[in-house]
Amino acid sequence: MVVSTLEYFYLVQCLYNGSVSEHLLASRRPALTVRIETMAHYEEVNVRGYEEFSHAVSERKGKDIFAYFSGDKDVQGKSWCPDCVKAEPVVRGEMTHLPEGSVFIYCQVGERAYWKDPSNDFKKTLKLSGVPTLLRYGTPQKLVEDECLKAELVRMMFTED
Amino acid sequence: MAALCRGKHRWRRTNCLYVSTRNLTGKYDYDLVVIGGGSGGLACSKEAAQLGQKVAVLDYVEPTVKGTKWGLGGTCVNVGCIPKKLMHQAALLGAAVKDAKKYGWQITGPVCHDWATMAEAVHNHVRSLNWGHRVQLQDKKVKYLNLKGSLVDKHTVKGLSKAGKETILTAKNVVIASGGRPKCPTNVPGAMEHGITSDDIFWLKKSPGKTLVVGASYVALECAGFLTGVGMDTTVMVRSIALRGFDQQIAGLVTDYMKTYGTKFAWKCVPKRVDKLSSGALQVTWTDTQTGNDHKDTFDSVLWAVGRAPETKALGLDKLGVQLNKETGKIVLGADESTSVPNIYAFGDIGEGRPELTPTAIKAGKLLAQRLAGQTTELMNYDSVATTVFTPLEYGCVGLSEEEAEKRHGKDGIEVYHAFYKPLEFTVAERDASQCYIKVVCERAGDQKILGLHFTGPNAGEVTQGFAMGFQCGATYSHLLQTVGIHPTCAEEVVKVNITKRSGLDATVTGC
Numbered sequence: 082m083v084v085s086t087l088e089y090f091y092l093v094q095c096l097y098n099g100s101v102s103e104h105l106l107a108s109r110r111p112a113l114t115v116r117i118e119t120m121a122h123y124e125e126v127n128v129r130g131y132e133e134f135s136h137a138v139s140e141r142k143g144k145d146i147f148a149y150f151s152g153d154k155d156v157q158g159k160s161w162c163p164d165c166v167k168a169e170p171v172v173r174g175e176m177t178h179l180p181e182g183s184v185f186i187y188c189q190v191g192e193r194a195y196w197k198d199p200s201n202d203f204k205k206t207l208k209l210s211g212v213p214t215l216l217r218y219g220t221p222q223k224l225v226e227d228e229c230l231k232a233e234l235v236r237m238m239f240t241e242d
Numbered sequence: 243m244a245a246l247c248r249g250k251h252r253w254r255r256t257n258c259l260y261v262s263t264r265n266l267t268g269k270y271d272y273d274l275v276v277i278g279g280g281s282g283g284l285a286c287s288k289e290a291a292q293l294g295q296k297v298a299v300l301d302y303v304e305p306t307v308k309g310t311k312w313g314l315g316g317t318c319v320n321v322g323c324i325p326k327k328l329m330h331q332a333a334l335l336g337a338a339v340k341d342a343k344k345y346g347w348q349i350t351g352p353v354c355h356d357w358a359t360m361a362e363a364v365h366n367h368v369r370s371l372n373w374g375h376r377v378q379l380q381d382k383k384v385k386y387l388n389l390k391g392s393l394v395d396k397h398t399v400k401g402l403s404k405a406g407k408e409t410i411l412t413a414k415n416v417v418i419a420s421g422g423r424p425k426c427p428t429n430v431p432g433a434m435e436h437g438i439t440s441d442d443i444f445w446l447k448k449s450p451g452k453t454l455v456v457g458a459s460y461v462a463l464e465c466a467g468f469l470t471g472v473g474m475d476t477t478v479m480v481r482s483i484a485l486r487g488f489d490q491q492i493a494g495l496v497t498d499y500m501k502t503y504g505t506k507f508a509w510k511c512v513p514k515r516v517d518k519l520s521s522g523a524l525q526v527t528w529t530d531t532q533t534g535n536d537h538k539d540t541f542d543s544v545l546w547a548v549g550r551a552p553e554t555k556a557l558g559l560d561k562l563g564v565q566l567n568k569e570t571g572k573i574v575l576g577a578d579e580s581t582s583v584p585n586i587y588a589f590g591d592i593g594e595g596r597p598e599l600t601p602t603a604i605k606a607g608k609l610l611a612q613r614l615a616g617q618t619t620e621l622m623n624y625d626s627v628a629t630t631v632f633t634p635l636e637y638g639c640v641g642l643s644e645e646e647a648e649k650r651h652g653k654d655g656i657e658v659y660h661a662f663y664k665p666l667e668f669t670v671a672e673r674d675a676s677q678c679y680i681k682v683v684c685e686r687a688g689d690q691k692i693l694g695l696h697f698t699g700p701n702a703g704e705v706t707q708g709f710a711m712g713f714q715c716g717a718t719y720s721h722l723l724q725t726v727g728i729h730p731t732c733a734e735e736v737v738k739v740n741i742t743k744r745s746g747l748d749a750t751v752t753g754c
Contacts, residue, residue: 221370228377237380 123179129153129189131202137186138218145183146218147239149229150209152196153189161193165213168229172215175232178239272298274614275399275413277391277557278420280316281600282590284375286417286607291384293615298411299384300391300401304553306441307426307434313372314379314386317421317591318600320368325444326464328364330632333471337503337634341671355472357449364444391420392558396583400558415614418557418573418581418588419607422550422598424461432516436524437544440465450474451542454526456513458484460631462547463496467634470505477506477541479513479528485631489643492696495677499635499698502674511537516544552592562586567594577621579610587614589622597627628710630703635677638706640713641694647683656693657686658743659719663735663751665700680736682722690719697736705733 124141128134138146149172152162160166179185190196190203190212203209216223217238228234276287279301287299303320305311312320332355339353379386389401389409399416401409424439440461443450451474455466458480469476478500485493501507514527514536523540530537554560554571565574565582572594573581579589587610589596590603606622613619628640647656659682664675683694695709712721727734741749 221366221373223373224377228381231381234377234380237376241376 122181123176123183123185126184126186127188128186130191131206134186134188141184145180146186147179147183148186148188148214148216148218150188150190150203150212150214150216152212153192160189162196162212164226164230168213168215171230171232172213172235175235175239178236180239270397270412270414272296272385272411272413274298274415274417274611275300275391275411276417276419277393277399278316278418278590278592279314279375279379279386280419280421280590280603281318282421282603282607283316283417283419284314284379284607285604286419286589286611287384288378288382289608289611290615291382293611293617295611295615297384298387298413299379300387300389300399302388302390302402304390304423304556306439308438308442310442310445312445313369314375314388315368315372319371319375321441321444323600324371325364325368326468327632328367329360329444329468329472330464332360333468333634336471336473341667341673344671357472358447360472361445361447390556392556393562393564393586394558396562396586415585415587417579417607417610418559418586418592419590419603420552420557421591422552424546425549425551426546427456427513427548430513430515432518432524433513433544433546436516436518437546439546443545450545452540453477453543453545454479454524454539454541455545455547457547457549458482458486458497459547459549460485460488460633461550462545463500463633464631465545465547466505467500467632470500470503471634475506476504477508477539479508479511481512481531482510488631488637489639489681489694489696490645492637492639492643492679492681492698495679495698496631496633496635496637499677500633502677503634505634513544550591550598554592564588570594578613579606579622597624597629599627599629602627626710626713628706628713630706632703635698636700636702637696637698638702639694639696640706640710641692642683643694643696644681644683647693651685651693655686657684657690657719658682659684659739659741660743660749661735661739661741661751662749663699663732665732666730667700678732680739682719682736682739684719688718689721692717692719692722695736697732699732701732705736708733709736 126137128137151165151169152160154160176185195201196212211226213229214223214225215229215235215238222238224234224238273295274287274290274297276283276297276299279299283299283301287297291297301314303311318324336355339349343349376386387401387409389403392400393416394400396416397412399411399413401411424441426437426439427433443465450469453469453474453476455462455476456479458478462478463484466476466478483490484497497507508528510531511528512531514529517525519525519540523542524544525538525540526544527536527538551571554566554573559566562583564586566572567574573588573592575581575588575593579587579593581588589606589610591598596602602624609618609620609622626641628638630636630638644658661680663678663680665678668675678699681696682692684690684692692713695713697705699705722737722739725737727737735751741747
């Protein structure tokens with residue numbers, strides 16, 4: 082039974098974080114508000130275009146980076162790539178299985194015309210063959226197009242070495 | 243609860259895992275458990291799953307003495323066909339660069355090879371294949387377990403993880419497709435500690451340097467071939483003959499070509515000991531069996547290619563009474579891949595008398611899966627399987643060697659058509675073509691059915707594949723005569739072959 086605001090704070094933090102920050106335990110200061118920390122055990126990064134993608138990767142050297150490439154979304158938030166629209170909820174649904182401390186980069190590649198050009202940076206440098214593509218950066222692990230629609234494959238990529 | 247179960251019901255206690263071996267209806271965990279995730283195991287398990295069976299495949303790689311290990315896919319993908327062909331290609335490209343100058347390409351300065359660059363590219367491709375297989379298994383609903391499988395009883399398989407944890411699976415049928423591993427001589431001091439095998443060569447991050455390849459099988463010759471081709475000082479040490487089991491005249495042409503192109507051969511020699519020097523180099527002492535004298539030389543690497551054997555002991559087969567061939571350790575099989583124990587099957591490299599080839603393992607695995615699912619009664623046909631040895635001068639063949647045909651039909655019962663030809667591409671490049679050769683061994687009587695076809699030359703595998711289909715259809719020499727050649731190719735010389743060995747005439751092809 083929760084008897085004080087302080088205990089309630091710790092309880093909420095425990096439930097959502099899996100632990101209680103040592104600093105707070107040590108200080109034992111009563112909190113005035115309930116702070117709910119995020120559940121994520123991975124870092125999510127949103128980028129647009131090849132340059133932003135490369136920059137995001139170079140800033141996170143040594144980390145386990147998963148990248149999801151999708152066609153650009155319009156103002157309504159819908160991508161020109163129909164498979165990307167279908168795959169995104171499947172991929173997002175498995176993100177709880179991402180390894181601890183990993184990075185998930187959501188990358189919009191560009192407009193349809195840019196993507197169709199075979200000399201675009203994603204095709205040339207990253208060797209992407211289609212969107213959506215879900216890959217584990219620096220490894221041969223990747224799922225392309227309709228493979229991204231299969232939840233078990235996405236989960237397998239996130240959970241296996 | 244135990245009282246409610248019919249039949250034998252046991253609770254097995256394993257490290258941290260209680261698993262019931264039979265559920266209430268008496269069914270097994272799986273319809274099929276396959277031990278081995280190589281060419282054969284993967285094909286069999288995927289086919290079985292597609293036919294609606296509940297399948298699990300166990301794949302595990304025991305690291306080599308040097309610590310080399312690899313992912314899913316077996317020997318072919320990781321330490322066989324695939325890396326071999328890629329490194330062979332690297333060597334061929336080196337030769338092509340030399341030829342290029344004669345064709346007008348301005349290449350300034352010497353062209354050197356960087357092992358690390360090649361190795362990284364090959365490893366990346368192999369890893370993409372490991373991943374591809376993993377995705378396929380998952381997609382086809384095959385349960386994949388990275389565990390070392392062994393048999394507890396004819397319906398129970400034990401899987402051991404790297405950490406020593408045990409998992410027990412029960413299965414209606416068990417298939418063993420765990421293949422083989424390279425042998426290492428046990429009677430040569432220092433062999434195991436200081437030498438490497440084909441399991442290691444493809445994963446070396448640094449160049450193997452001056453190498454001694456012991457053995458004269460296709461593994462030995464193919465490895466020695468590409469090592470020479472990328473610039474290593476390479477010696478092949480042969481105990482007796484090269485390419486045992488293959489046509490010996492052709493084996494001679496293959497080794498002659500290798501000698502011309504820089505591979506050294508130590509014929510009729512056997513290694514005695516391998517010592518590591520303070521410099522880190524390996525000193526090998528060997529005996530020349532013809533003179534009885536001992537010799538010494540230093541090498542950076544010693545590659546043992548003296549045969550392959552299955553790890554049948556670790557499988558626990560002796561406990562179950564699965565009949566093995568005492569000499570080879572391989573499993574004795576029926577024509578339907580059955581072993582001496584009902585519901586335990588085996589195929590691929592581990593089968594006694596079976597060709598150690600990926601395509602036969604794949605086909606046999608698929609047919610076995612179909613038979614186990616009751617879809618067919620068709621048996622695997624192991625006859626007339628075409629193969630190619632990817633030595634610097636490639637050798638493709640289908641059917642019998644000349645000596646085997648002679649044994650079966652008598653020298654008078656066969657007609658051997660042959661030809662020495664020169665690939666057009668060799669002319670401008672001023673390359674020696676004295677070992678480019680074609681031999682078609684036929685029955686002497688009637689339509690002269692083709693008993694064996696042999697081809698040495700560039701792209702031998704590509705050339706032979708088409709003729710293998712003709713062979714499968716029972717092609718005769720008269721069919722060959724009726725076939726018009728494609729010009730200009732090396733393959734056309736096969737359909738034009740007309741000089742017999744019997745005639746004693748010069749078999750060198752002269753121009754168009």
